[in-house]
Amino acid sequence: MRVAVVGGGVVGLSVTEALLRRGVDVWCHEAGAPMGERSAGDTRIFRLAHAYPDMVALAARSRALFAEWGGRAGTDLIDDVGTVVSGGQMRVWADAMAAAGADHDVVDGESPLLRLPGRADAALIDPAGGVIRVDRIRRFLVEAAGDRLRTAHVDAVEEVTAGVRVVSGDRADTFDAVLICAGAGSSAVASGAGLDLPAALEHHLRVSFPIRPGAPEPMHCWITGDTYQHLAAPGTWAVGADIDPALVAWDGGRPAAERASLDALTAYVTRHLPFVEPRPVAQVYCTHDPALGDGLQFARNGRVLATYGENLMKFAPLLGEMLARACLDGSTPANAGPTAEGTA
Ligand SMILES: Cc1cc2nc3c(=O)[nH]c(=O)nc-3n(C[C@H](O)[C@H](O)[C@H](O)COP(=O)(O)OP(=O)(O)OC[C@H]3O[C@@H](n4cnc5c(N)ncnc54)[C@H](O)[C@@H]3O)c2cc1C
Missing domain, CATH: 3.50.50.60 (FAD/NAD(P)-binding domain)
Incomplete structure (x- = not known):
């Protein structure tokens, strides 16, 4: 064939x-x-946590296959730091994990189990989550x-x-x-x-910022209501977000969308992430389909x-x-x- x-x-x-x-x-x-x-880029988030039990179960199968790949590659392909989910979707995702029989914890924002660069309210901890090593x-x-x-x-x-x-x-x-x-x-x-x-296409930008000394280690990957964040290159924290669709619309062009995204992400870091310096050091651009x-x-x-x-x-x-x-x-x-x- x-x-x-x-x-x-x-x-x-x-x-x-x-x-x-x-x-x-x-x-x-x-x-x-x-x-x-x-x-493109060198890192992504792995998680079992999803809104639907079928996706949780598929992610668990994928995690096992990543381990097989890692065995053949002679290196771990996922750094096991865990993934935290907070914000409006947290309860639904926790229910989907429960329905799929996946290990998880729901904790309040003061929990010593959380290792984040900023404050969450209640949060779901997905212990099987982590940083995907795209470079490897x-x-x-x-x-x-x-x-x-x-x-x-x-x-x-x-x-x-x-x-x-x-x-x-x-x-x-x-x-x-x-x-x-x-x-x-x-x-x-x-x-x-x-x-x-x-x-349908939209512009999307993920930006990395330096982590300040004293941040918890190793930090969890983190998905909030409208952002996703994780460890990127050593000492840096990658942040991507749902930006106002008018600012990242395809017809507006890539340069304008990148500028607007950079400004919005830097403002978010300044306001919400005390353990991260609002000084962009790297970025990854891609297209995505907002409807998918x-x-x-x-x-x-x-x-x-x-x-x-x-x-x-x-x-x-x-x-x-x-x-x-x-x-x-x-x-x-x-x-x-x-x-x-x-x-x-
Ligand atoms: C910044 C960012 C953050 C992300 N975060 C996460 C995350 O945390 N977790 C996660 O799981 N996923 C994440 N994703 C999404 C994930 O990376 C993508 O869904 C995945 O990489 C898509 O892979 P693909 O092979 O479908 O597409 P692509 O990697 O785009 O591959 C398609 C390829 O097809 C080629 N091509 C196009 N047209 C033609 C043609 N006519 N002939 C020949 N070749 C062609 C292109 O050159 C391209 O290389 C993120 C993506 C980005 C960019």
Whole structure:
């Protein structure tokens, strides 16, 4: 069986790795740097905590697979510092963890168990959460893909009698199955294959600031009502937030959105994080789709499968396994989270 993967972000490389392990003739097509777009940067948050029990259970499976990857990479891929959730969503997420049978604690803001750079009110502690080491994952996956990672911008994916044709410049190859996981580029490629994927985009910026001496150690990853925060490069704290949609709208352009995000995040740190210095030292930019939510979504048309969603880094090894299987047996994995049937 010959499989083409379109997109060499964390999802595409994870599937490529899983298919190569099964002895499949797979080619991963990446237009730019592998894991250079939405998978850029060196850290992310891992958590079992989600709003839906099915997502909690899937995250637990992904955590076990990260441990397997780590064994093969010879290094831990998640720093086990735990993740804290506070704000309006906390009770719902705690209920979802309880329903999924996942270890967790609900504590008040004075609890000595909390290690945060600022004050929370009541909080949910997810002890299996932590900092995903994207830098290590990138090394592991690029090495695993080897020469099956091809630098190529895919212009079209189209069904033909013999299979699915993947066109890149003046080259056209035919495959038995194609997986589209090209992040912001997915909807353009998928439309030629008869798949209608969401295409709305927004600018997003995550900014890192120095941690002040005396901060608790090691600090938990932290998700508040409208921010997410975690340890980034040594001694720095990364903060991202839901910014006023008018300020980060696609049509407003990237420079204006970056300036507005930088100002808003610096103001937030000044006001709410006494253990963090409001002096930006690094930033990671990406596009995201504000309508997608924290779920996993899949669409198939014949031999072409596509996947999309937000916050996919924490599911990378699980998506690799699920999508490899689906490419081989022609199935479509079930959506999970806010878009799953019955939970919308
Ligand atoms: C700042 C930030 C913070 C985040 N925080 C978290 C977090 O805490 N936890 C978490 O789990 N997730 C988080 N995420 C989300 C997570 O990183 C992304 O969901 C995940 O990396 C997406 O991977 P992907 O492979 O789907 O997309 P991408 O990494 O964008 O990969 C798609 C690839 O396809 C390529 N491509 C596009 N079009 C074509 C084409 N026509 N031909 C060939 N190649 C093409 C692109 O160059 C790109 O490399 C965060 C993301 C960002 C940016």
